[in-house]
Amino acid sequence: MIEVITDIKTSITSEHLQEMRRTPFFHLFKMFYEGKIEKKDATKSTKTLLKLISSYDKVTDAFVIGGVHLKLIVDDVCLIFGFKKNGKLIMPLYPKGYSEVETRFVRTHFKDHTLLHKNAIIDSLLWAFVPLVEELDEKEKISWAHAVHYHLMANIKKHLNKPTSVSSCVLLLGYWFCEHVNVIEQLPGYEKRFPRAAKWSFLKLNDYMDNKSIDNMESSK
Structure with missing residues (x-):
């Protein structure tokens, strides 16, 4: 987390921070962002x-x-x-290793990927989590x-x-x-x-x- 935020910190705008405040992860993010x-x-x-x-x-x-x-x-x-x-x-998420996530978001952005590596999304992500982050508004309800x-x-x-x-x-x-x-x-x-x-x-x-x-x-x- 520290390395990721350090890499992108200069690119984070006030608008990004405003959106992050709406997420359930803001307190954790802020802890790293503010050093x-x-x-x-x-x-x-x-x-x-x-x-x-x-x-x-x-x-x-x-x-x-x-x-x-x-x-x-x-x-x-x-x-x-x-x-x-x-x-x-x-609970539970899709089983570990599950890679049959088939949505418009996945087809559009990750159609050639079997595993999401950091060069695609800055950090690796199990397919099991894709449905949870696809709809950004939904994450606040979890x-x-x-x-x-x-x-x-x-x-x-x-x-x-x-x-x-x-x-x-x-x-x-x-x-x-x-x-x-x-x-x-x-x-x-x-x-x-x-x-x-x-x-x-x-x-x-x-x-x-x-x-x-x-x-x-x-x-x-």
């Missing part, structure tokens, strides 16, 4: 995230942190990424907090025996962990920042978690 989060603080560590994914207990539908069962809920997504909770539910939560948790449950296969916004797990477990200090001056993702540094988290066990963590809840 309130640095790349080093938003760079994930696979090792750290694998520890968090592996702590998930399917029976209780919770992550076991230091012996305490903690649930990741939709409200966490709202606070961490600034998404609204109200709106239409869109509960993106529910969507992110559903697809991350569904992915974790599906790949619990192979955590490296988990996708679907795994960065959320790191921010959620920082919010609920007292392991690192918040970034100075950002204690009341919203979205709450701006309060935390993955660089600090990764350094702290390098040789730590989830079993020895102490929940703040």
